[in-house]
Amino acid sequence: MLIQQIFTEKIAHSSYILAGERTCAVIDPRRDIEIYLEMTRELGIRITHILETHLHADFISGHMDLAQRTGARIYGPRSANYEIEYIPLSEGDIFTIEDMELKVLETPGHTPEHISYVVTDTSRGKEPVALFCGDTMFVGDVGRPDLFPGRAEELASGLYDTLHDKLMGLPDFCEIHPAHGAGSLCGRAMASKRTSILGYEKKYNYALEIKDRAGFIEALTTNMPDAPDHFSRCTEINRKGPQMVKELTFPDALDNDRFKEKMKDSIILDVRSFESFGGQHIPQAYNIDLNSNFPTYAGWLLPPEKDILLVTDSYSQAFEACKQLHRVGHDRITGYLEGGMYGWVTDGLPTKHVPQISASELHTRITDGKEAIILDVRSASEYRDLHLEGAINIPVHELRERHSELDKELETILICGSGQRSSMGCSILLQKGANDVKNVSGGMTGYSAAGYGPECPMCVLPWAPFRNR
Missing domain, CATH: 3.40.250.10 (Rhodanese-like domain)
Incomplete structure (x- = not known):
C-alpha cells in the first residue's frame, strides 16, 4: 500500500493517491487533474476509483474530469444527492482495492453529508492503518460546523458524536489524512504539519480534548473566521457537476x-x-x-x-x-x-493610481496627529491581537457593503499584514467613490520590523493563513 499526498498551495488542499501494485484511488481530487495522471503514469498504476469525502466548499472538484479521462468510477456520500453519475456510499459500506479494504463511516459535522474512509491493509494486518477524514478532523483542529446558516449548533453536536463515537475509537497508530492544512478557512487552528496519527491528536488536538458536549459546541460556534462567499457556490457546483476543464x-x-x-x-x-x-x-x-x-x-x-x-x-x-x-x-x-x-x-488611456505609504511615513503621520482614517482590513482576530492605536477595523471582504461607514472625502490609509489585502481594499474603495486612498506598503509586518510596534503574531508565522497577504 502506498499513500501519496498532493498539497495544493493557497487553498491548502490535500488530495491523495491510495495505491496498490496495479491500481489506485484518488481521494478528493482538485479540478486540474494532470498531476494525478502524471504521478500514476510514473508509478505504473491505473486509476480505478475516485473517492469524495463530501461536497467541497472551497474548491471545485476534479471528479468528473478524472472519471472521463480514466474511466474510473466516482464514489461519494449517498446523502450528497449528486446529480452526476456516481456510486452512493453509506455507513458500513465496504469495498476493496487489491489488498486494501475500505470501510465507510458517516461522519457529519463539518457538513451534513460527510463520510470518511477507513483503510485496512489486509496484506499486513487486520486493524485499520489509515483514515481519510476529509474535513472532519485536521492536524490540530477539526472541521468548522458553521457553514450552513442556522445549523451551526446542530452540526457541532453531530461533529462531537462523530469524533467521540466513531473516529476516536480507531487504533491510536491509525494515520490521519485530512483534506486541508494550515491556511485553509475550513477550520480555525490547523497545525502546519499535514498528516498525523490518531493517538497524537487525542493528546494534543484542542478540540478532541474538550470532553463536554456543551463546551465543544460553544468552542466550535464562537469566534469563527468568516466563510468566503464562494463556499456555498462551490458546494452546489460540485453536487451538480462542474463544466469540464477541457471545455x-x-x-x-x-x-x-x-x-x-x-x-x-x-x-x-x-x-x-x-x-x-x-x-x-x-x-x-x-x-x-x-x-x-x-x-x-x-x-x-x-x-x-x-x-x-x-x-x-x-x-x-x-x-x-x-x-x-x-x-x-x-x-x-x-x-x-x-x-x-x-x-x-x-496609448494615453485613462488610469488611476494608489500612493504607497512606507512604515516610516505612516509613523510620522501618526505622531504628527494629521487627520486621516487609518483602516485596518485584516480579520477581526488579527486586529484584536495587534493593531495601531486609533485604527478602525473593517475586514477587506466587508468593504463591499461597509464602505458607506467611511467619510470618502477624508484621506484613508489602508493597512493589512503586508500590503496585499489593503491594496484589495483600496481597489474596492476607489470603485465606491473614495477620493483619497493610500496603501501601507509592508503593512503591519513592515511597521513592526521598523521598530514602531511589536511583532504581529500572525505575520511572523510562515504557515499562517494570511501571511504576507
Missing part, C-alpha cells in the same frame, strides 16, 4: 480597443503586485495580487455573474490566474490585456 477555452488576447469594448459588461481583475497596481491601473479594476491568497479572495470578492477581464504582466501570469480562478469556480474569463499596462498608458 474551458483560454481567454482572448485583447488589444486596447477590444478590451475597452468588453469593459462595459465585465469586471476588470488586475493580478499584478500591489506596487504595480499602485503605480498605474485601469479605473474600476479589482486588485488581487496573484502572489497572495489569490483563489480564496477571488472567490470571495468577485461577483460570479460577471465576465472577467485580466490585467497581467505576462501571458504566463494570465495562464496561472485562469487556473487558480477555475479552482474556485470562476470560469467566465473572457480576455486579458495583451499589451499590459505599458501598452495602455503609451
Whole structure:
C-alpha cells in the first residue's frame, strides 16, 4: 500500500493517491487533474476509483474530469444527492482495492453529508492503518460546523458524536489524512504539519480534548473566521457537476480597443503586485495580487455573474490566474490585456493610481496627529491581537457593503499584514467613490520590523493563513 499526498498551495488542499501494485484511488481530487495522471503514469498504476469525502466548499472538484479521462468510477456520500453519475456510499459500506479494504463511516459535522474512509491493509494486518477524514478532523483542529446558516449548533453536536463515537475509537497508530492544512478557512487552528496519527491528536488536538458536549459546541460556534462567499457556490457546483476543464477555452488576447469594448459588461481583475497596481491601473479594476491568497479572495470578492477581464504582466501570469480562478469556480474569463499596462498608458488611456505609504511615513503621520482614517482590513482576530492605536477595523471582504461607514472625502490609509489585502481594499474603495486612498506598503509586518510596534503574531508565522497577504 502506498499513500501519496498532493498539497495544493493557497487553498491548502490535500488530495491523495491510495495505491496498490496495479491500481489506485484518488481521494478528493482538485479540478486540474494532470498531476494525478502524471504521478500514476510514473508509478505504473491505473486509476480505478475516485473517492469524495463530501461536497467541497472551497474548491471545485476534479471528479468528473478524472472519471472521463480514466474511466474510473466516482464514489461519494449517498446523502450528497449528486446529480452526476456516481456510486452512493453509506455507513458500513465496504469495498476493496487489491489488498486494501475500505470501510465507510458517516461522519457529519463539518457538513451534513460527510463520510470518511477507513483503510485496512489486509496484506499486513487486520486493524485499520489509515483514515481519510476529509474535513472532519485536521492536524490540530477539526472541521468548522458553521457553514450552513442556522445549523451551526446542530452540526457541532453531530461533529462531537462523530469524533467521540466513531473516529476516536480507531487504533491510536491509525494515520490521519485530512483534506486541508494550515491556511485553509475550513477550520480555525490547523497545525502546519499535514498528516498525523490518531493517538497524537487525542493528546494534543484542542478540540478532541474538550470532553463536554456543551463546551465543544460553544468552542466550535464562537469566534469563527468568516466563510468566503464562494463556499456555498462551490458546494452546489460540485453536487451538480462542474463544466469540464477541457471545455474551458483560454481567454482572448485583447488589444486596447477590444478590451475597452468588453469593459462595459465585465469586471476588470488586475493580478499584478500591489506596487504595480499602485503605480498605474485601469479605473474600476479589482486588485488581487496573484502572489497572495489569490483563489480564496477571488472567490470571495468577485461577483460570479460577471465576465472577467485580466490585467497581467505576462501571458504566463494570465495562464496561472485562469487556473487558480477555475479552482474556485470562476470560469467566465473572457480576455486579458495583451499589451499590459505599458501598452495602455503609451496609448494615453485613462488610469488611476494608489500612493504607497512606507512604515516610516505612516509613523510620522501618526505622531504628527494629521487627520486621516487609518483602516485596518485584516480579520477581526488579527486586529484584536495587534493593531495601531486609533485604527478602525473593517475586514477587506466587508468593504463591499461597509464602505458607506467611511467619510470618502477624508484621506484613508489602508493597512493589512503586508500590503496585499489593503491594496484589495483600496481597489474596492476607489470603485465606491473614495477620493483619497493610500496603501501601507509592508503593512503591519513592515511597521513592526521598523521598530514602531511589536511583532504581529500572525505575520511572523510562515504557515499562517494570511501571511504576507
